[in-house]
Amino acid sequence: MDSFAKAVVGLTASVLLLLLVALPLLYVDPPPPGFVESFVLTAVFGLAASLLSLVPGLAAAVAARRGGAWGALAQVLYIPAVVPPTSVGVLLLASFSLPQLFCGGGVETLCASASFVSEYVINRPLGVLIAMAVMALPTSFSIFDGALREERAEAFFRALGFSGLRLLLLLLLSLRSATASALVFSWIRSFGELGVLLIFASYPMTASIYIYQAWLSYGVGPAVGASLAVIAAVAALAFVARRWLS
Amino acid sequence: MENLVARRGSFVVRVDRLEVNSVVSVVGRNGSGKTTLLDAIAGVIKAEGRVAACGRDVSRLPPERRGLAYVQSVPVDPPTRVDKFLRMVAEMHGAEAEVGEVVRRLGIEALLGRRGGLSTGQKQLVNLAAALLARPCAFLMDEPTSHLDWLNKKRFNDVVKALKMPVLYVTHDPFEAMYVADVICVMEGGRILRCVGGQREELEQVYRVAESFWSPLL
Numbered sequence: 001m002d003s004f005a006k007a008v009v010g011l012t013a014s015v016l017l018l019l020l021v022a023l024p025l026l027y028v029d030p031p032p033p034g035f036v037e038s039f040v041l042t043a044v045f046g047l048a049a050s051l052l053s054l055v056p057g058l059a060a061a062v063a064a065r066r067g068g069a070w071g072a073l074a075q076v077l078y079i080p081a082v083v084p085p086t087s088v089g090v091l092l093l094a095s096f097s098l099p100q101l102f103c104g105g106g107v108e109t110l111c112a113s114a115s116f117v118s119e120y121v122i123n124r125p126l127g128v129l130i131a132m133a134v135m136a137l138p139t140s141f142s143i144f145d146g147a148l149r150e151e152r153a154e155a156f157f158r159a160l161g162f163s164g165l166r167l168l169l170l171l172l173l174s175l176r177s178a179t180a181s182a183l184v185f186s187w188i189r190s191f192g193e194l195g196v197l198l199i200f201a202s203y204p205m206t207a208s209i210y211i212y213q214a215w216l217s218y219g220v221g222p223a224v225g226a227s228l229a230v231i232a233a234v235a236a237l238a239f240v241a242r243r244w245l246s
Numbered sequence: 247m248e249n250l251v252a253r254r255g256s257f258v259v260r261v262d263r264l265e266v267n268s269v270v271s272v273v274g275r276n277g278s279g280k281t282t283l284l285d286a287i288a289g290v291i292k293a294e295g296r297v298a299a300c301g302r303d304v305s306r307l308p309p310e311r312r313g314l315a316y317v318q319s320v321p322v323d324p325p326t327r328v329d330k331f332l333r334m335v336a337e338m339h340g341a342e343a344e345v346g347e348v349v350r351r352l353g354i355e356a357l358l359g360r361r362g363g364l365s366t367g368q369k370q371l372v373n374l375a376a377a378l379l380a381r382p383c384a385f386l387m388d389e390p391t392s393h394l395d396w397l398n399k400k401r402f403n404d405v406v407k408a409l410k411m412p413v414l415y416v417t418h419d420p421f422e423a424m425y426v427a428d429v430i431c432v433m434e435g436g437r438i439l440r441c442v443g444g445q446r447e448e449l450e451q452v453y454r455v456a457e458s459f460w461s462p463l464l
Binding site for chain 2: 150151152153155156157158159160161162163167169170171172173174175176
């Protein structure tokens, strides 16, 4: 790496560390109760959502590589990454609220759906999982898309006679660095997700909601404590993942 | 294949007729259309015209049903442990009894228990083993030795020469083409300009001289 690139990296990293770690340390207070629970909850739901996003992300990347109408359709998976997360939250909320709208008209089936949605989806664990999975899709898609550009594994396995789900599973296993990257980085992404969760699934409380609530209820100090703890855990994992995967 | 027309963006590959009954090498510069030609024959990209393999027209079939094994320049990581992967491919094509023979032929016995950490050359041999176990009618090979050292390259090409099956072998290297192929076709601008017979005899002498450089390792 030449000296100019080193200087740019050094400057950027120093500014970020100053803004995100050093200066906030002056305010740090212990996080309020519930930090560990929210962290563990985020970790568990984030992992489940990341796992759920792997096959659709890979399938979309395969479709995108093949081009045509399905390739164009696959680009839809990028939508959650390019619109404001609050918009995604609002749109999910609206979609899952639709049965309630029609329930007023006296359609019994929709009333049952409305009752299921209000009981099990919005502001419920299933809602958290849906929201995180939706937000994990673009990460998974983009990582597999990049991997398939480098390696034409799909053509190889298809020529061996594999198709359908077996083809996707072989690709997941063969592109294991990409699969691990998609899993790790979409999992890490789940810690940063606030907009969608705040609107669509703020309970049970995930790490981002917890930090937001800590700031509202206790002020900057406890929220800084919780934020730094999340940064430490996630940054360490990201560092390990990058070293391991590169 | 006959009257094959394939497009990649604005680039068009047109081949009026090409018969592959032995090892046929296509040589050409970067961007001459070699990979596009193989992709079109494999069914990876759409193409007009007729591709026949195993005595039938496969032009409308997806790659997985064409019976054409496609070995590429960047070898694919085996998705599972090597022996499990080869058994999986063999079971799919009813070739379980052939696994041992293919493994011996390629000299990859030591790799069977491995999953990761294979060198590029080792991966390429495993890819070729899987391709053999898929019982294809013909092989498509896109610069399969471009990432291999000279010794692994020769080992791979010796296997290709011994296949006694139709192989369409794309390479940049005319010397490699002369070594491995019975017929060499030159491609430029998306067209096959001419095909000539290989001149193996003189080249094998050159290869023997080159091989002597590595004699302490052999």
